[in-house]
Amino acid sequence: MLVKLAFEERGADHLLIMREEHGNVAPAMISKGESADGVRLDIPYQLVTILENIYPWLSKGKIAIITRRCDEKALAELVKRKYVDEKRIVKIGLACSEEQIKKCRCNDPVPSNVAVGEPHEGMKDDELALALSKMSHEDRFNFWVDQYKKCNKCFGCTLNCPVCFCDDDCVLEDRTFVAEPNVPPGLSFHMIRSFHMIDKCIECGECERACPAEIPLLTMRKLLAKDMKEVLGFSPGDEMTVSPLNTSLEGEQLEDECDEC
């Protein structure tokens, strides 16, 4: 059904999807004509990250990709920065399961057009986030230090992040910014990453899922997303608005070069 939708109805040449192989679920890119048996949509691979890795090698053709709401937003951030050409992307909207929504404490789970899955209500808020914001600075500090002490510098949070652009020579690999020669890395590692994501993060939660130390990274993201909204009234995830972080106080709109009209 998805194959039909992608290749026939939406005219894609490739389809990025998850499917069963060797008793596991694998990300897979199927090209026109190939069959797609054993498709699985219940394992949240970050397909946009995978797209980002392979995109430079795909010189032509339309790529259909299963997009949850967060993937849509991630794509928007990539399109905005001209990492991918929107015209070459076919979004196949996937509405997340209640279970997944719970895992992600997701407040915005429904893609703009749902092709698969039943739309479900988003969740109001993240329990831990609430608890943390009620804590004293000291308690909050101790909480995060205990969490960050588990960090083993695998870079899973950056490598799997769909909106981490510069994973070649990331500043977090640099002793200038993260001075500690051993693991765990110091607080700057996490604070700098937090700041870098503040105008990009679309709260997909992949960093948290990928973290071997199970640090509640998504919770930190949610807290900072709230701060960003509060301070500069900005939330990442749509093509048009450029990050306010680097503009003048007047702000700037992204001149949209629409060559159709």
Next chain:
Amino acid sequence: MSVRHVLTTCPYCGTGCNFYLQVIDGRLIGVVPCKTDEISLGRLCIKGYNAHAFVQHADRLRHPMIRENGQLRKATWDQALDKIVGELRRIREKHGPDSIALLASAKCTNEENYVFQKLARAVIGTNNVDHCARLCHASTITGLVHSFGSGAMTNTIPEFDDADCILVTGSNTLEAHPIIGSRMLRAKEKGAKLIVVDPRDTPLSRISHIFLRQRPGTDIAWINGMLKVIIDEKLVDEDFVKSRTTAFEELEEAVKDYTPEKVEQITGIPKEKLVEAARIYAKADKAMLAYAMGITQHSNGTNIVKAIANLAMATGHVGRESTGVNPLRGQCNVQGACDSGALPNLYPGYQRVDDEAVRAKFEKAWGISLSDKPGLTLTHAVNEAAIGKLKAMMIFGENIMISDPDIGHVEEAVKQLEFLAVSDIFMTETAHLADVVLPAACYAEKDGTFTNTDRALRMLRKAIDAPGEAKVDWVIACELGKKFGSNGFEFSSTAEIMAEMATVTPIYGGMSHEKIDRGVVRWPCPTKEHPGTRILHAQKFTRGSGVFVPVQHAPAAESTSEEYPFILTTGRNLFQYHTGTMTRRSPKLEREAPEPYVEINRGDATRLGINDGERVIITSRRGSIALKARSTQRIIPGTIFIPFHYAEAAANRLTNAALDPVSNIPELKVCAAKVAKA
């Protein structure tokens, strides 16, 4: 235009994480975690994420080379293989088969190691086959085989999640086995008590509940000390001891003098902490004990391992869910290489070469008569070479010029050899000394299986072709076998090899690629129907009853002196792996840990006027190296630590080759050294 995600197994530590190699038109572009993998749960360490980086490196060996008047020159496969066969034949005729040794590899697949040992035993006619397990867990095998009956993890990696108490000793788990470490973190989050016993302050010790810092080489003392506490406080699991073990009385006798006070004197561990730790471990319902080379790499390594076994048995912490003794194996297939019989005294599946019935079985299976004389261990082989008794070596994928103790000595020995052939993926320090160098395929370029540290067989699936003329090691070994004119090397796939291995290896009896392809199977797996074994020694110990072995603390082979006041201990860091041939060619890993260093206690450093980052010279009775000092609180006064990955300042120039009499493992964890400003 093809984009593939090939599920395979990580080539680094023994955890055996599966991940996807991302391949676009024959080019490796990255690693994607496998979210459904039972072992890794879709999490990797930095080495795993960079496992693609070295594969297509420009330095890869692309064609065979033969040394002609001192120079290695490009050659054809036939020339190279003929040369090897010719030389080995000549030497065998002149000096007998036992003048030749073959080194198998913990980085090669089970199938390859099976073929290697078959090549040594059935073709060359010697049991002189060994590999670097000798340097890491030889004493685990000797020790645990003696106490339990088999020398591997009694439990599985996922079981760490549900332990109530985890006692980790001699293992920098978060750096050396990050994903196993992450299981320990999970357990801690779920309320488990974490006890770390280590001379070094490691990332894990820093988040442990109890951290005991013993002086290097005093392990039996603290273990016996804990046993004494457990016995005195009636924390012994009487039923278990009665029903499952023998010789407990001897143990009681042996540990009676190890009062907390005495133990504190020997080890430096405060007595209160020792007692507290002993109680927590003993009282825990599900207690996992994990250890690595901090325990094994001692001249009394076998005894220390036996002491560990004593501790677990006395408290009944063996053979149950999330309860057992877990040696963490350090290389992707070091467990498998041992399983596959790449050991001088054991056939595949730990069957003794000096056991008549066993030998008969193999002679029948391979259709040739075999030597009943246990072969030389790696460490002895080097010594024999040094005195001119061993004449030739064929090495598959090992780099003894970095990994072995007292490299100076190793180098002399290797130079004594009449003939040395090396098969590897890069021009290693060892290959530089070879007469013939063969280009091998790496993990991403071949099929086969690794057996990870929890006895699970993990599939390797070929993602790309090997560079240039490079060949897969099992193919190379088979071609050598054929050129020697032997039968039994006509394999057309690794599946076939595994099939043969299964027929002669009871613990692998039910293994087959087809079976492994769909899920995780752990040995022992005697029959096709058998699902594999998660927990060893569940009903009874492999050897029947577990046996308590009284062991006594003995000082390390080399003690400090006026001239050499520091204890040098060696190990790994997170970012580099073993002799660095792969990691040092992975830009991100090299960027994280680009140069050798010595960790020295800040107090000692200040006393010697050494600033953090300053160059120092470390000297032992065997040699000296120059490197940067890291002045830190992470190591106790009087002790220094050097990671052994770095050829430019190889820690093993300094280490002591003193051997454990039983397992022949060298004392890599303790030697005397001095520190001076460069």
Next chain:
Amino acid sequence: MPRIGVFICHCGNNIASTVGIEKLVEFAKALPSVVVAEHNLYSCSEEGLSSIRKSAEENKLDRIVVAACTPRTHEPLFRKTCEMAGINKYLFEFVSIREHCSWIHIKDGDAATDKAKKLVAMGVAKAALLEPQRETESNVTPTAVVIGGGLTGLTAAASLVAQGINTHLIEREGTLGGILKDIDIIGPEFKKTKELSDQLIKELKDSSKAHIHMNSKVTSSSGFIGNFELTVESKDKSEKIPAGAIILATGARELVPAGEYGCGSVPGVMTQLEFEKLLAKGEVPKRAVFIQCVGSRQSGREYCSRVCCNTSLKNALRIITALPDASVSIIHRDIMSYGTTSEHIYREASEKGVRFLRYSLERPATITRKQNGLVVKVFDETIDENINIDTDVVVLATPMVPREDSRDVGRLLKVPVDKYGFFLEAHVKLRPVEFSTDGVFICGSARWPSSLSECISQGMAAAAKASIPIRKGKVVVEAITSWADPDKCAACGSCVTSCPYEAIEIAEEEGKRCAKVNETLCKGCGACVAACPNDAMQQRGFTTRQLGAMIDALVKNALGET
């Protein structure tokens, strides 16, 4: 391995009296890559400079660190010294241990020394990572702007025009001449003021190069030396004037001490300028008393205005010359009549019978009215008794004070003013009439109360300085522009939006998209550096390595290894 020389300046006592120089030198010697550390009484003196050059040669130094006053005044000098020593001038690092240390921690020598150590360590850490740079040149708009049409401004403008330089003179009032208009005759040579100003105004009016803007104000300013742009508004229009250099000659005003000595309320009590008008009308009083230092040299206005004494002497003599038997007294705290000619009229005045009485700040004179005039009661310190003087007029010699809006002008042109509101030149001896902001110059009483002769010489000086870049036609742009490291750049575009000058674009080079900086547009603000998430953007002389090293040095020396 770099070879760094550290040179620590005593600045006479300015630094040495607070900071332990010896300790500092010893500390510097032990710092990584420091080959030599020395100290000089005045590093900026020829002796100091030559010792730096000598040491650089002897020790084969490749980097120089000077710990002294402030880069804003002395960096050019030391950079020049580096060049003379064959070291690229961008391999020089300045550490301020005077403005940023000794002068602001005067009472705590130990703390100041300790802080100086850290500052030097930071400077050395940065210096070790400095790289040689090549400077680029940019063209200069061949136009000068003079703000203020008083004597100083007129002089400056006239001398610029005389050099054939296109000059805009901006005067906010309807007539030129400034304070000069209210003065009739100027001492000591008793010339008619008009002769002076009219001559200058004529020269300007006759020249095609001069553009005079009356009733106009500068409302905005942007740009840099060689390429300023001023917005000038008059009531009917507003125009943009591009300029290569700007001269500030906004002058000062006379303090009117409302209330004091009944000024404004008691008839016959007046300020100098009011008295000048009187004399100009030919109304010469028979009896006059001058009171000096009214409102100056007291708390809140500690300075001596310097021109008032000469003015009183001049006017006293004018009275005596007109009416030889007039009674004229000057009540003073000190007579400031320096210079040969002025000293001469002081003597002449006393010879011609002008009475000099000395009073103290604590016991000022008092004025009471009588039916036929005023009585000034003063305690004469020299004869130690009270004296009453009958008089017709009392002239209050008040100081010159800054224009009310001098601070606003300062903000407009980004130049500093002192606590009174006078403009601060970059350095009295090294960079007179210059501001630390290149291309902006200061002269006349806007800088400090100045005599007419001083105003003229300063006007000419400023004109001469301003003409340098304009004559050259080029200014070298400091090599502090940004660049993008193509290996690191992820082409995310953050730098593009962050650049206030639109100097950055994402360009495609052999298939790879990468940020590209247009160096002629780049002004070296470094906004892109902060915007870059991947540390690909770097600013010359302020790389992230260099600043990171400074932070590490501070941490190391303040907190020990962490």
Next chain:
Amino acid sequence: MTNFNPTILAFCCNWCSYAGADLAGVSRLQMPPNVHVIRVMCSASVKPEYVLKAISQGVDGVLVLGCHIGDCHYMTGNHRTAKRMPLVQKVLKEVGIDERRLRLDWVSASEGEKFQNVVIEFVDEVTKLGPNPMRGVKF
């Protein structure tokens, strides 16, 4: 904490706040010796990474000083600073480091006294906050 002597890092833009600091010096305005100035061309070039690095390595407080909005030597350079620093404060807050350890302020070339006051106030504030909690943490 008694006699706690904070270590403070300050970034001053060359044109306004550094000149302001110089002016404070020229005017002999006395202030506590805890503040160590790094000169940058514009406050907009102060990478948030510097602030986070410094705090992470135990520096007790960071001052970022620029030209007043509207006076920036680089037109709208300091607008970026004005937007970034409050978010850097949020990052600090969320990990439990008091955001008052970072202060953004504007000091013009003629505001020697303001520079003095900012320094005095900030040193006082950070002293009240006590040592950077990172100092006590061993990562």
